[in-house]
Amino acid sequence: MKKYKIFDVFLFVASIIIGFSFAPLDIDLKKYILVVTIYLVFSAMYSNQKILQEKGSLSFDYGISYSQSFALFAGPFGLLLFEIVNRFTTYFQRKVAKTADEDEFTDTLYNIGSFTLYHTVGFIFFFSLYPYAQMIPFGFFLLFFLTALLISFQGNILMLLSFYFSGNLHSWSEVVVFIKGRSILDIAKVALTNALLYYFVMENQWEMLIILFTLNFMVSRSFVSKQESVKNELERDRFREMAYSDFMTGLSNRAMMDKKMREINGTGELLAIVVADIDKFKRINDNYNHSVGDYVIEHFAGMLKSHTGKEDLVFRSGGEEFTLFLRGRGYEECVELLESLRLNVSDHPVEVEFNGVETSISYSASFGLYFNEMSEDLPMERAYNYADQLLFEAKELGRDRLVVRNGQQSLVYS
Incomplete structure (x- = not known):
């Protein structure tokens, strides 16, 4: 058997053993x-x-436990009986629904054992x-908080x-991450909830007990829904x-380049559109x-x-061809x-x-730069075609060239 x-x-x-050492029940059976x-x-x-939230190989459950109030009401033996019924009910439900994990049975034993043991210490x-x-x-309430802390x-x-x-704990840094995941506010929340539950049970205020449970259920449902919404949004962002x-x-x-072109189109932004291509790339593949x-x-x-900088946009527009939108520059x-x-590439x-x-492989690249204002009279698609044509001219002139155009003026750098 594994450790x-x-x-x-x-x-x-x-x-x-601990639970039965506190037997029998010291409370009214009907009330229990x-x-x-x-x-x-x-x-x-x-x-x-x-x-639930996962951090590395560790997972965290931020739900509220209500065992503290029950343990103080029923004692360790009463809590043991409750945990056995509660945990095994959940276990058999999951077995019937075929949603039980491989270690579901021993996990159930762990939950019963751990809850009973540390709540017994809390009881004392x-x-x-x-x-x-x-x-x-x-x-x-202060005593409840100290007990919840313990x-x-x-x-x-x-x-x-x-x-x-x-085997899910590999370093002290993971221990620190786990401990930091247990905040004082979470403990205070558990303490206050259990203090009120215990008070209502001892005072036989059943309506208030049910109202508090219902309120906590609604709050928990809200948190779960928000967590699911955030998770779905993160997944959508990842797929996007x-x-x-x-x-x-x-x-x-x-696809992103086309999207950005639609966004910039007609905005009047002063933009440099650059189309770049690796020279004689087929020869590299062939050799x-x-x-x-x-x-x-x-x-x-x-x-x-x-x-390029943070404001610039760089795209792989196809094969060995790339496109740049240089923004905020003259x-x-x-x-x-x-x-x-261009010189750094060479x-x-x-x-x-x-x-x-x-092996050291030298290569060069050619660039076509078109600089202008992206107005309604100059659609982005046309400006991109101008830059693409300038790249073609750079290739025709012998490659490893930069051909630029500012309005109607064209210049060649080599």
Whole structure:
């Protein structure tokens, strides 16, 4: 049997021994059954309202536990009986629905054992200090908070041990992350809720007890819905990013370029549209292979990114062709940037492994730059075609060229 399963069984056996050491029940049986029924009903409702968050290999449940109030009302033995009924009811429901995990049974034993053990310590702690708490203002609620703090500490220790035995805890940094995930506000929320539940149970205020449970259920439902909404939004953003991204280079793709062109079209923005292309790229593929060609494309994409700023837009518009929208710059500044980029490409060959040998591959690139105001009289599509034509001229002039046009004036840099 695996270590974490042995640990789960050990906690369960220990809870049985501890629980029965507090037998029999020291409360009215009819009242106990009534409270058990109410707690079971709402526990079943809450079972689908967990707020989970994963950080690395660890997961966090931010739902509220109501066992503290029940343990103080019924004692460790009463809590043990409740946890056995509650946890095994959930276990059999999941088995019937075929949603149970592989370790569902031992997880059930862990929940029964851990809850009973650290709430027993909380029970002893609470009633040891209860006479003194009555002497100070808000002592009742303060004592609940201190007890919840103690229970949370024990719960964290047992959970970390479970993570360790199951192999899900790899470093002290993960321990720190887990502990930081348990905030004081969460503990205060649990303490206040359990304090009110305990008060209503002891005072036989059943209407208020049910109202508080219902209110907490509605709040939990709201948090779960918000979490699901945020999760769905993140997933939509991730798929949207994938749809607009080039997987090889990490740049935006042609679809994103078309989208940005529609957004800029007719806005009057002063923009430099640049179409760039790796010279004689087919020869690289033919002389080496397509894998080496991919390295050259990635290298060129890295050069483009390193020479542009946050406001600029860089796209892989197809194959070895790239498009840049240089924003917030004057004409001369754009020309200087591209000429520097062109020279840097020629001066920085790609280092690749080919046939088991480190190989240096030099290459060059050509650029066409069209600079103008993107007004209603100059659609983005037409401006892009002008830049594409300038790239064609750079290729015709011998490659490794920058051909620019500002309005009607064209210049060549080589």
